[in-house]
Every structure is written in C-alpha cells, then in structure tokens.
Amino acid sequence: MACTTLLYSGHLLLAILSGFTFNIMSSGLIYFVIGLLPLSFIIAFSGLEIAISFIQAQVFVVLTSSYIKDALDLH
Secondary structure, rough: OOOHHHEEEEEEEHHHHHHHHHHHHOOHHHHHOOOOOHHHHHHHHHHHHHHHHHHHHHHHHHHHHHHHHHHHHOO
C-alpha cells in the first residue's frame, strides 16, 4: 500500500502543478513569462519521478533474483 501511495503522490503533484501552471500561463503575456518557473518545476519533478521508477525497478529485480536463487539453492 505504501508503494502505491508513493506512485500516486508523484502523479498528483504533477497534476496539481500542471493545472496551476496552465491557469497562470493563460492569464496574459506577463503571467506567461512568470509561468515558466512552475513549468521548470514540472520538468524537474518528471525527471525525478523517472529516476525513482528506475531505482524501484532495480530493487524489484535484485530482490526477485535473490528470492528465486534462495528458493532453488536452499530447498
């Protein structure tokens, strides 16, 4: 359950920031330039979320391989 909440929290953060950025950038030219700051945060959080997904995949593969090896060798 903790893993799914971590996944959903990243997606929820991106959804909130996207809506916030869209509302700012659609308000006018000055606000469009100001809206580039939250847009950069969206890009940074997307990269962070991709990096975290790679780390989670690596941990899953290592643990699964370890469990399979133990099941075959110890029994």
